[in-house]
Amino acid sequence: MTTTLDRPRSGGVKALYAGNARAVVGRGLLATRSTNWIIVLTGVFEPIFYLLAMGIGLGSYISGVTDARGDQIPYAAFIAPALLAVSAMNGAVYDSTWNVFFKMHFGKLYQGMLATSLGPLDVALGEISLALLRGAAYGTTFLLVMQALGLNLSWTALLALPAILLIAFGFASLGMGITSYLKTFQQMDWIQFVMLPMFLFSATFYPITVYPEPIQWVVQALPLWHGVELVRGLTTGALTWAMLVHLGYFLVMIALGLIFTTRRLRALFLD
């Protein structure tokens, strides 16, 4: 029955999760009918343009790139997996930042959802799954383009598919939590401000060894570098034990992102 504690504490998982994240996903899929398809297509084509311009164009002047085991590979095959990781990241980040930002500040969507039997973890999981789906869709398209251009050098490229799901999941769960702090459009621009250098410098277009050691450490702390190295290992077939570290990095990122986002939703809508 009732408690008469002075500072009541809120209960466990039951108060956070109703096991119904799929209703949130279902809502998202229905709402994609009113999606801005131009933005979706931009997200798909951007990395493809990079691949064509840099990989095929610039790549014809570049030789001597090696994979993780030191074998010689074409430049396009070197940057393609990096762009694949980037496309998964872009899809996930777009959905978990811009879309979430609008729903939080203009649509009052989460307020409505949390007045039902859904808990904040249902909402977080559902919205993150949608971002993940978009990331996966972008990634799969890109992977098919790579296949068509002969840039998948090994059968292990198939495993890149679950890998980009993981990458998208990681970025989406962290992205949604961070977005919950942002209140203005200017602040939303900061996301772009972080994403662009991360895209350019995470060993995307050249091996990390070109940097002096301290800078290498910085790059290795960033999530995209782990994503790039993980996917590159899989599409080139140059498997190493370090890939387990990359995998672990994303598992931790997902767990932390989920906890973080759930807490934020609860603080914002169930105060």
Add this chain to the structure above:
Amino acid sequence: MPAPVIVATDLVKKYKDFAAVDGITFEVAPGESFGLLGPNGAGKSTTMRMIGAVSTRSSGSLSILGLDPNEHGPAIRSQLGVVPQQDNLDTELRVRDNLLVYGRYFGLPRAQVAARADELLEFAQLSDRAKAKVDDLSGGMKRRLTIARALINEPRVLLLDEPTTGLDPQARHILWDRLYRLREQGTTLVLTTHYMDEAEQLADRLIVVDKGRIMAEGSPASLIREHSSREVLEVRFGSERNATAAADLAGIGDRLEVLPDRILLYAHSGEEALAEVTRRGLEPITSLVRRSSLEDVFLKLTGRSLIE
């Protein structure tokens, strides 16, 4: 007596040091229609949010359908219908889809939700707008859709936060009629309002709230009987003469209230009070005799008007 559906004891909600709800105690019985009447900032919405298990109390105890909202938020919310003060319909979805999707949030099966959605569109007189965009609906239609949405899970308790604020009289009457039907069907209603006519129309029993505290409690009729006279005589002398005239009116009726634009004389018979006013040689510009209302109760209890 059946067990109450809501029991609140010394309920407090603080934002930093400010107590928006400052120790209120009440019970709501099943099937009852219970109102919270109060001016802006009284703490009505804050109370509703605590009952709706979307806001954590700072202290006191609260039981909704026998459960503590701190522990059982989703379980409680699954049996509530919530109409928030501001519509939060899903503008990315069409009218009928709003109902379908909302039903799915409760984990209800698709087929059941679809059948229920059609019934509710009928109930809300929106069947012909099923495929419309939410943004194309009028204010009254949006409100009815919000109420329909709140009923999708066949709630045991319906929470309505200012259901008709901002609507024109006709739209209000349509809404009142719908709520009346729900009441007849035995749904427990908890509603807030700062319209006394709405409270009189819809609430069996109500609490008058001001600054987070309960000022009075009872049925509309008993509150009026207890805190006001049977009739009220309103006289106007023009804003300059109001204060001087008030001095001359002393002693007429049970009580007198001076407002900036008029003077209210509380008396068993308004006509007799008016006769006395004229006998004293005072000539009001206008005079009006009416029944006492909850507005008068509120004025007496707080010294302030309900609508600012």
